[in-house]
Amino acid sequence: MSEMRYDHTTGDWVVFAPLRKLRPHAETSPASSPPTEQTRMSCPFCPGNESMTPPEIAAIRPDGRGDSEWLVRVIPNKFPALRIEEDDRRRQQGRLFQHMGGCGAHEVIIESPDHSLLLCQQPVEQIERILRMAQSRFNDLMQDHRFQSIIVFKNHGEGAGTSLRHPHWQIIATPVVPRMLRQRYEQATEHFDRTGNCLYCELVNEELAADERIILTNAHYVAFMPYASHLPFETWIVPLRQQATFGQVPAGELPALAGILREVLLKLYVALDNPDFNLTIDVAPRGDEDKEYYQWHIRVLPRLSTTAGFEMGSGMSINTVLPEEAARFLRNGRSSTGT
Amino acid sequence: MSEMRYDHTTGDWVVFAPLRKLRPHAETSPASSPPTEQTRMSCPFCPGNESMTPPEIAAIRPDGRGDSEWLVRVIPNKFPALRIEEDDRRRQQGRLFQHMGGCGAHEVIIESPDHSLLLCQQPVEQIERILRMAQSRFNDLMQDHRFQSIIVFKNHGEGAGTSLRHPHWQIIATPVVPRMLRQRYEQATEHFDRTGNCLYCELVNEELAADERIILTNAHYVAFMPYASHLPFETWIVPLRQQATFGQVPAGELPALAGILREVLLKLYVALDNPDFNLTIDVAPRGDEDKEYYQWHIRVLPRLSTTAGFEMGSGMSINTVLPEEAARFLRNGRSSTGT
Structure with missing residues (x-):
């Protein structure tokens, strides 16, 4: 209930959701230890x-x-x-x-x-x-x-x-519609109304031109750490062609999406020694899938720091790592081939 | 820089703020252990x-x-x-x-x-x-x-x-002005424009009338867990008389504020065994101190759960404890006299 x-x-x-109090907790052994037979049972x-x-x-x-x-x-x-x-x-x-x-x-x-x-x-x-x-x-x-x-x-x-x-x-x-998503969509709509362009497409183009925070590109996607990242090593994966929602991704582009997601996660795994992270898929609201205002994207959000009173009192983020430094570290700092 | x-x-x-990477970390001994001479040094x-x-x-x-x-x-x-x-x-x-x-x-x-x-x-x-x-x-x-x-x-x-x-x-x-604070102030302003009343004063009155989530009151303040609390055991302390900002609290009311804050924190300390928490003071924006739209307040935010992907992807909160249950537990569950 x-x-x-x-x-x-x-x-x-x-x-x-009071029921969620009852859910089981993660095993307490370190994440890196192999599962025991008892765990599997x-x-x-x-x-x-x-x-x-x-x-x-x-x-x-x-x-x-x-x-x-x-x-x-x-x-x-x-x-x-x-x-x-x-x-x-x-x-x-x-x-x-x-x-x-x-x-x-x-x-x-x-x-x-x-x-x-x-x-x-x-x-x-x-x-x-x-x-x-x-x-x-x-x-x-x-x-x-x-x-x-x-x-x-x-x-x-x-x-x-x-x-x-x-x-x-x-x-x-x-x-x-969660208020935060509504508000982001309004930012993008306002930008479209003012400039005639999709905000996210423009951001991607500026990031590609600046070439300071790009992690990887392939035929259909680009992975980068945004100029105004809220979290250290926050990484976005965005389609190169405007698509309002994840539901629209053509089957033929899923291998490229899988490839870039794997590569980004592997680089973070190696550079940050298997960090805790959240991954979210952000999309346009229902009914706006045919509009050119928004670009669906994946956000990979490493959890390297703790949200404290300033963030809770202001809603603003304090980020201790510039995204261009994080991107350089991820690109060049260590090999991404070993797991 | x-x-x-x-x-x-x-x-x-x-x-x-890249410099903040360099700040020292909390001592690693449990918070309950007494400080050593070396700690004090x-x-x-x-x-x-x-x-x-x-x-x-x-x-x-x-x-x-x-x-x-x-x-x-x-x-x-x-x-x-x-x-x-x-x-x-x-x-x-x-x-x-x-x-x-x-x-x-x-x-x-x-x-x-x-x-x-x-x-x-x-x-x-x-x-x-x-x-x-x-x-x-x-x-x-x-x-x-x-x-x-x-x-x-x-x-x-x-x-x-x-x-x-x-x-x-x-x-x-x-x-x-942080966008979150701007947005909250707009909610309160819109409510004032529509109803002629301060939103927070009305919320306090409804909470007092319902009497399900009140923790304490004194001559100048009320402490309660809001109907739509975002976090388990989230507790607000709000003046009973409309005051837009913390800067306006008369010196004569500070003892009552200190008293209710102490009592709230003590009840949380006892009931939840010294929980981690943030405390924030929310106020009206600069220049709006004379307006009747807002009520400054303290939010005490226990950190009992971890924000996960749903919250980061939607901005919505999942709260596993109804505030009326939390309030009952805090009021009646345990003695608040022992420390």
């Missing part, structure tokens, strides 16, 4: 333990094998923040206490049967499968018109808020 | 080590004692995010790379000569001195018209981002 409440002081909806994401999860939503299976084997598997989150069964009608108590049911969806994409292989250590074909599955779930959830926003993300490491170590992504569908 | 850069995608200015905030800090800005001294003794002491932060010497002119590289000097101020208020006495363990008179000093520094910094916003905050515990254990507050003056 979850609920959403409207914060009049900020304009945000807050998700209340108790991990709900490991092969053989499929009955420990809610019923499967989707899977990618190896060709010609039985239904028991899978390469990528999607299940409902057992401790969901939002649920499809809840009611999305707004209700009111008194004058200012506005709430609604915690209507939405919360799914888990298990990256592979392997309990301890990190995303950057997977073959590029497997990363492509994960992205294909994320896109397929994204587009399927968009069919439910109660969902206004679909947030695709990944948490790696306890400092990034992960509670189960077996590598996985998550998708949460929300019944409102 | 610090710098600010404008993020066109969000509308935020980001502070770049090396702590720049302990009496006798005044020469280890930049020159003192202000102090409260015991009556009739020499200049070497102090009860509360203010110094410049040795690793400042922003500095008074920097230039606040906007500059531009290319079309989209806007920046300015890291112009501002960054001060530290040392709470007491005692290395290990927590704020909630101080006598109420000492907390009043700290608040009086914070207010005095706030009003003094407001004299510099380059500073658009003054953020007063405290970090307690490593999970809240503190780097030195000796209890202290910090003040950062910024050359721009």
